[in-house]
Amino acid sequence: MFDLRDLPDATTLEGFGKRFPELDVSALQVVLRLARLGEDLVRLMQDGLMRDGLSLRRFFVLVLLARNAEGLRAVGLAKKMGVTKATVSEVLAGMARDKLVLSSADPEDSRAQLVTLSEQGKALLDAVLPGHYQRLAGVVEGLDGDERAELLRLLAIVGNRLG
Amino acid sequence: MFDLRDLPDATTLEGFGKRFPELDVSALQVVLRLARLGEDLVRLMQDGLMRDGLSLRRFFVLVLLARNAEGLRAVGLAKKMGVTKATVSEVLAGMARDKLVLSSADPEDSRAQLVTLSEQGKALLDAVLPGHYQRLAGVVEGLDGDERAELLRLLAIVGNRLG
DNA sequence: CTTGTATAGTTAGGGTCCTAACCAAATTGC
């Protein structure tokens, strides 16, 4: 996780625009600020969850399993989380050790295992989720309904370029 | 770096709002999308720079040193980058080994060293920056001037809560 | 049936970043 504490200010970008005239300075401003904000948000999530004794990746595993009660394969988790199966393999090993998840043989494929939430996993998630979401929601308290809708619209446009 | 490939959809959040009525669902949507977009942007920067043989953290060191020609201390770099001095110490060691930066004694404090760009460092940065900024700018091509201004305004409001 | 390829999962090794402990120089307070 990397963080842009010191975004180039308007003057710097201005000067840069002169050196490279083909450059789109206003675009840069927007993108850099977006990146910075995203990083800060991830950090906010991480810090809050850490206080609940949960790493961000473990939290995501819990959320995804709660949303897929029938169970998920490791590969499925990896795709949904945007990490490699190696990473999932590791985090699942730890979570199984801590009894947060259960795994059973997948009847449709003997190579695969179906991972599900344990009772402890469910309980932990229920304990953590409300606080987590409250912390996140607090961040956009300053925006009214119209502004939130407009922000979502603009983010969707940008997001389409990143697919 | 972690990534939310699978954001909860409107229905999921809806259901969640029923279980926890005090929850601000529209706020959640905005925040999660912002976090996701920020992550994607960081990944975009990283991938592009990697192809130029530069890690993101090395890139930031180069940019910060270019912006502070008189030199920076390791601690100053750490603050501007949002990482610890331990991390800076490590990356500077590697960059000095590769002759991208120079360090000289700080006349005002014999514990500190002033780090500056070497000629190779400058050359590398100049070679990499235009492409880097082009890639970033491409992301917001879909927004016109008014939309960019509005997006910046909204992001500033959100950012104030995270400051 | 057998050979080739794709897929589920694990393991080893490396990069990045953190905290904690440490050293040395600077600063502060008596």
Place this chain on the structure above:
DNA sequence: GCAATTTGGTTAGGACCCTAACTATACAAG
């Protein structure tokens, strides 16, 4: 001037995530 604290920097060890190589099962084609 000297003890206590602060500050600049390094090192060790751990967390998280990656790629690459491996095992084992599934599947597809001849």
